[in-house]
Amino acid sequence: MLSPTRSSAEAILKTVVTTVSTILQESTSAIAERKEESNDADDSEPSKKKFKDDTEVETSAAKTIYPPQPRLLKKRKVCVSFGYCGAGYFGLQRNAKDKIHRTIEDELVEAFVKVDAIPQAHADDMSKMCFQRAARTDKGVSAVANLVSLKLSPLENLTQLVNDQLPKQIRMFGVKRVAASFNSKNSCDARTYIYILPTYAFCPIEEITSESYRITAEVLQLVKDVSSEYLGSHNFHNFTSGKKFTDPSARRHIFSINVAEPFMKENVEFTIITIKGQSFIKILINHNFILCLIIAIVRGIASRDTIQQAYNADKIDIPKAPPLGLVLEKLHYDRYDKKFGNDGQHEPLTWEDAQTEITTFKEEIIVPHIIKKEITDKSMLKWLSFLPCHHFDRLSPFYPPGAYTGVGRGLYLLQQQQESSAKLDDDDDDNGADE
Numbered sequence: 183m184l185s186p187t188r189s190s191a192e193a194i195l196k197t198v199v200t201t202v203s204t205i206l207q208e209s210t211s212a213i214a215e216r217k218e219e220s221n222d223a224d225d226s227e228p229s230k231k232k233f234k235d236d237t238e239v240e241t242s243a244a245k246t247i248y249p250p251q252p253r254l255l256k257k258r259k260v261c262v263s264f265g266y267c268g269a270g271y272f273g274l275q276r277n278a279k280d281k282i283h284r285t286i287e288d289e290l291v292e293a294f295v296k297v298d299a300i301p302q303a304h305a306d307d308m309s310k311m312c313f314q315r316a317a318r319t320d321k322g323v324s325a326v327a328n329l330v331s332l333k334l335s336p337l338e339n340l341t342q343l344v345n346d347q348l349p350k351q352i353r354m355f356g357v358k359r360v361a362a363s364f365n366s367k368n369s370c371d372a373r374t375y376i377y378i379l380p381t382y383a384f385c386p387i388e389e390i391t392s393e394s395y396r397i398t399a400e401v402l403q404l405v406k407d408v409s410s411e412y413l414g415s416h417n418f419h420n421f422t423s424g425k426k427f428t429d430p431s432a433r434r435h436i437f438s439i440n441v442a443e444p445f446m447k448e449n450v451e452f453t454i455i456t457i458k459g460q461s462f463i464k465i466l467i468n469h470n471f472i473l474c475l476i477i478a479i480v481r482g483i484a485s486r487d488t489i490q491q492a493y494n495a496d497k498i499d500i501p502k503a504p505p506l507g508l509v510l511e512k513l514h515y516d517r518y519d520k521k522f523g524n525d526g527q528h529e530p531l532t533w534e535d536a537q538t539e540i541t542t543f544k545e546e547i548i549v550p551h552i553i554k555k556e557i558t559d560k561s562m563l564k565w566l567s568f569l570p571c572h573h574f575d576r577l578s579p580f581y582p583p584g585a586y587t588g589v590g591r592g593l594y595l596l597q598q599q600q601e602s603s604a605k606l607d608d609d610d611d612d613n614g615a616d617e
Contacts, residue, residue, distance in 0.1 A: 293347035421471035470503035484574035
């Protein structure tokens with residue numbers, strides 16, 4: 183017989199078990215009912231879960247679906263080939279802070295921003311996109327095919343998109359991916375310039391210079407012969423401003439000089455001189471000292487040996503020729519093409535696929551503008567009238583630039599005579615002493 187205490191404990195335990203079983207059955211039934219209700223509910227209705235603060239939050243199955251965002255293209259190091267007629271612009275180089283003087287790069291960079299190739303922040307600070315131009319041109323100077331290197335987003339049909347934003351006198355010819363170490367200026371091995379000028383610039387000084395002049399075969403050959411004296415490596419300090427004879431950068435190499443056959447435009451005869459040189463000093467080309475001396479020698483104002491004298495240490499009086507006819511025609515990247523042009527990732531920077539478009543732009547935009555401007559303004563004819571004022575000889579305090587006639591010339595000749603006499607006296611004294 184069980185004790186009263188044990189019987190009471192068993193009764194309590196039985197009651198607890200029964201209660202718990204009842205609660206579990208009720209919970210199971212409730213869960214089953216809620217599941218059936220959930221299955222019957224609309225599938226699009228987001229499920230909810232409630233927190234203690236009674237705030238309802240959608241579960242992960244019901245997150246808001248946002249439209250897909252456009253994938254940002256990774257910026258690549260590229261080079262861009264483009265040409266332009268410099269009329270109406272203050273040169274090529276851009277100054278982001280200068281909003282008054284419009285340049286070629288202003289148009290180009292703003293076109294890149296408009297087509298989302300670069301952000302506005304990179305346009306404001308061009309160093310952020312590693313921007314570098316191959317050759318800087320001055321006010322009014324044109325280029326058939328210049329080049330810049332920079333980092334931008336390689337958009338599809340970028341050339342066409344940019345050209346749609348540019349004026350007709352500026353054209354982009356293509357874009358190519360380049361090596362990370364590429365620098366459009368420092369990687370350039372040579373540059374080719376052309377100079378378009380009327381042939382009456384070579385009219386002998388004894389004849390009347392006018393637009394009716396027609397160059398003879400003998401004079402044309404003389405132009406070619408004089409031009410050939412620039413070929414090879416020389417010290418061009420006399421063809422620059424601010425370069426000394428001892429400056430290593432004054433030494434440059436001219437690969438070729440070609441004088442084209444004359445052609446007629448609007449009853450005026452023209453020719454084109456093409457010069458290919460190694461990394462021209464900017465002032466050497468932009469101020470046209472080379473062309474000036476060719477013209478002066480052919481016309482008979484300067485002596486034939488002036489070019490050879492200009493390679494020596496003495497400073498020679500050589501003026502600047504008019505900048506109108508100067509055009510940057512081509513850039514050469516031979517070393518880069520040899521190293522990277524056929525590595526499977528990059529292309530040679532020859533732009534052969536755009537050559538037709540480049541030639542068309544040159545013949546329809548640049549050359550007609552120069553010829554029309556020359557015929558209208560007669561800048562070469564005006565410049566020729568002042569050319570005899572220069573002596574093309576060694577500069578001295580008594581014989582400054584432009585002192586070809588008058589008192590300056592007389593003082594210079596007197597000084598030269600005194601120096602020569604003094605030298606002869608010294609020689610006589612030396613000879614007497616030896617005896």
